[in-house]
Amino acid sequence: MIRRSTTLLLAVMLVVSACQPAATERPASPTPEVVASAPPTPVPTQVVQEGPALPPSIGEAILLHTQFAADIDAEGVPIGEADAFPEGITQILALVGWRRVDPGTELRLRLFQGDHFVLEHSHVVQTGRDAGFVVPLVARDGFPAAAYTAEVSWNGVPDELATFTVGDVPRAGVILGSGSGSGPMPYANPAEVLVVTRERILRANLGAAADSVFAAAARVGDLHDLEADGTERATPEAAAQEVHRLLSGGRYRYLLILGNDDAVPFFRVQNPLADEERTDLSDWQLPADWLPSDDPYANLDGDHWAIPDLAVARIPSSEDAELLLTQLSDLSPPDGHAYALINQERRTQAATVISTINPSIAVELDYAPPVDTARFASGPAADARYLYVLLHGIGVLTDAWSANLETWVPQNAAQRYAGEWTVESRRHQLDAVSIDGNPGSRGLVNIGACYGAWTLDTIQEPQHKTADNNLALHYLKSGARAFVADTHLSYTVLQAASDPPLGRTGFERIFWRAIGQGATAIDAFQQAKLEIGASIDQLVARGHAQGAALNLKTLHYMVYLGRP
Template sequence: MKARELMNIARLSLTLGDSRYAIALLRHLLAHLPHYLEARLLLGDLLAEKGEVEEARRQGEVVLAVDPVNYEALQGARLLSRLSARGAATEVGPPPGGGEGLRHTLVLAEALWRGARWREAKRILAGLEERHPSCLRVKLMLADILLQEGSDVEGASLLHEAQILDPSMKVARELFGGLHSDFLEMDVDLPLPEGLPLGPEELQVLLGDEGYRKEEIDVEEVPAGPLAEEEADQIPDVEEEAEPEAAVTPFEGWPDQALAEEDEPVEVVDLLVTEEWPHQLPIDEGALEEAPRESVEESETLVTPSLRKDTPSLRPMELIVTSKFRLAEKYGPDGFMRIEEKLSELERATKGLQVKRVYVDEGSTLDGLEAVDPTDPWAVKALIDEIDERLQAEGREAKFLLLVGGDDIIPFCRLPNPADDEELEVWTDNPYASRDDNFLLPQRAVGRIPDGKKEGILLSLLDVAIECHGEASKGRLTGMVAGLMRGLRRSPSSLGLSAEIWQEASQAVFEAIGNSKGLEISPPFTDQEFLERHTQVPPLAYFNLHGVKEAAYWYGHSSSGEELDFPIALTPLNLAWAEVSGAVVYSEACYGAHLREGSADSSISLAFLAKGAKAVIGSTGMAYGALMPPLSGADLLGRNLWLGLKRGFTIGEALLRAKLGLVEEMAERQGFLDGEDQKTILSFVLYGDPSLKAPVVASPSQQPSRAEISCPSVVCGMRAQDSVEVDEEVVAKVRKHLAEKVPFMAELELKVVSQSLCAKGCSCGGGCFLRQAPLGVKKAPPNLVFTSERLTPLPGDGTL
């Protein structure tokens, strides 16, 4: 039996109301793994409830010896000290596990690390590692920095040492979230416990007859494991780790405020939110003196924003959100039961992340909240926000959100179209990703597993997600070996296919994941060449082609002359003959994420998913990009996405950060978001589980730093519809530019509109106002925007 399984059974026994049985299981686990901190903390709580103060205190001391700023252990130590002092009439002493100077230095180092100031953090952490070699948090943060710098061997070695200090990796999960998750899944086989007290009958199926005792015995008679007698030698001595109290008054609010006086509620204080704390922290000067002397200048990194101020107290979760009644209505009771079984299997397959399933129209899954109408996306969003608020109050957060079903199960949100094109509204999942009403700054990583006309499509896509989670649990080493084998076979790790007219921009995007010379160009490339050359789609696949709503194909586009050529570049049939399992697909095609009749035969994105692609990212409507650098719109989003995946973020996190990176880049470049920027952020959606990672080995040297951003001003989509008259000389200059870049558009009729920034007093009535807070200097947009259109018949069924 695995240690994690035993831990879960202990928690289950508590849920069933049997704390004695849980204590016996925890003692058995700690007898074999004395450093399992998660078990120590739980056992300490249970012993304290029984009044065994000294033994409970010892459990906390073991934790603080390796993690001096562990909040649970600090709180427990102070409360237990008060209990002891009350009984013995003595003063409350300082918590064990090192002096306040060490704790404050750790808080400072963690703040620098979370703020992506890695060089400064590394200086402090290197000194702490030398002075306090058993400090778990130091090893973890230093390992992360080394891995980011490309020092994989040293970083992996520190992670291994951290695993030894805490096989449960509780602290690591709190620090890293989804990062380095493959390293953190170490689990240990334990012998089945023998001689346990009589436990709940519900656990017999989990432990079997060998581990489940049917006769009552005393808990204290549970035999110790082989490591029990050596436990004291293996656990760092608390007294030796302690250092004198710093001669500085701790800053207000920590840790004493977290441990209220008797009869006062206990309040958790966020260490990283207090604005004045950097000026009040007493720093362990020894850590700085003995650290390597390095420059503190900022490293050159791709700048993308953080989602919010991270706090170590919030544990990431994934919410699986769907509608029970709409699934049952569409697929029947038997079909729903098969889908529910697959959802349960997906929950079990998701390792290292707590999963909660939510049926928005079934109150029994909502923990007392009211069910909502699944046809109302805004009611669904409000429910998700309320669930997330409750989770945060419990120290957790909905970091990942997986919507199950297409628009007729959990609907897309409809927003006014901010761009000047023929569409009236944008179908988007961004509101579900936002914790407020600003849908341009998502805060949750959202993905969707769509369905089709038949139940089998949804079941097969759930199977893909289950299989991908199973492969992820095999660990990073497996991925590295697979990468080496791919290199030996000289198989490409990426595929790129672009319309000729967008070749320059596409090369700038594709070079993030492959050699730009390897980008396929259409024309001359067609769907026939795809059949001949690409029987296996590599792990990363990039497409910058035309798409239309009424056709199932993606098209190329010639760039020379006035005669247009739009060859068919990709069809669903191409994928029927190709192996695409595990691929992550990004498409800039218009309607690249349009599911067209819910059939893999009529939708390229659904065909990719049905053939086993891990994820497809595309637009639900018209998409925009550049002819050449500087990149904008879908091009900029795609490049940010690829860099995020190479950094090691999950697919959902990478897309979220790519959107925020687009906001920051355009705010810096032009001071506002125009309609095309806004539509790009809203219309691009993820089909697939957002908590999965791309099948590539991360390159820590290419990583985004974290920076807080706010939403810049936006161009009002409603006030940009009225045409204006302009001087013929200006029109002539525009036509000359078109003749040089896109000659087939030079003689077309031009529509000219003026742009205005939206504000609360905007004459549009605030219909496109998104509660934005200006970022930097507020710039006025260009006065005029020129557009033109030309309808061209396409091969197949479409018109472009």
């Protein structure tokens, strides 16, 4: 069995071997002490951080999210990994880890209790790869009930804020930026939307509810049965011929496909990374040679990359009348800000996307762990106007998305807090989002998880995907305004803000930039398609064959689910 996803750090892979100079010696330091009170000093960067700026370490290091735990067991597993601790606890460990940092880099942790400075611990990196240091925060008389903020600096510049609470006090999370959004997100003009389906398939599955679904579909666009002339069109190629005929007049700007793979089949687009992915997918009996895509339905000019000439959306259910009617209605997202849940191992990689989400909207930021399924289900995600999730997924078990867990092993067991620790990902992962207890979302949802939008049947159980075992369908049925994700193994790519878009990360950067500039969700999605598509020839011309293959796959595995 493999992990739920594979992540490619393409920008780092090419240079990582050159980033490991010899380690330097560092003298041992005493155990820091937490005091109950201290003279007030200015807070480093507020827990509400104005403007979701990029961490200064971007492009120079890959840092993990700073974690807190009560202890670390003999196997290297953090015990009581959390951001809330009971009043009176006498020791909390701060875990500062990295995948890559140049030796000689100074990382400094400063702890604040409310707005009071408590302590500072400086560490000079010795081990450049997969390492970290642990700061034991000790309060002999017990930690006072309060909210605490840890600021981690990279070479003297604040790079991250991490928070925890002790006792019965309100949770102190990190919010980037300020402001909120309000009002509806406009839908496409129905006169510009072509809606296609195979009526006989939906009628067979929906029964008496079919008429209501077709009536609703006719209100959001120009509804056409692809088999209205009596010709069976059960293959994507046959269906596409009719779709292209209907689109040929030029009156439409959007295509909405009504139904799942059984009604209007996804194209099986060749996977340009099949050879690299085949082994990872064999245990799951998932296809490596192809990936599901709707892009060829809108490739009207026949270009060789099959870049869609107009935006394609799909409501991928042929049997759930409630889901279909919900998505065909006028959905209005909540007023408010954005919420992001990030795999704690992907803090650096997520930063360019987080910083691009609408700059006029605050982003509440959480990490998994410590967030698990129960906390996510009861947290702010359901009421967020925008929801962004960066976790792991797989096309068989589509009812949960998971995060990496780490083992922390001291390099010198005799002086474990004086030296560095080896930090490695465990095979076991933590489910952070699941269907159980999940209220869903009424907002705009962007999922960065492998197979986040996979709704096709699989060989392994559960074979048939429904809103009860598939998160994409669950979110659509709950009333998500739109759901943007991928249909195959997808790639989180380390990028700086000035880098050309690459992989799913690059697609998401373009998408959220367009949202911030006022584009509708479907237009922002199409803008990302066009820019990723245009980049393929540019990468080929520069000799970046691997990057071109990655963006070709990205172009086709990103899908828009919901009404355009």
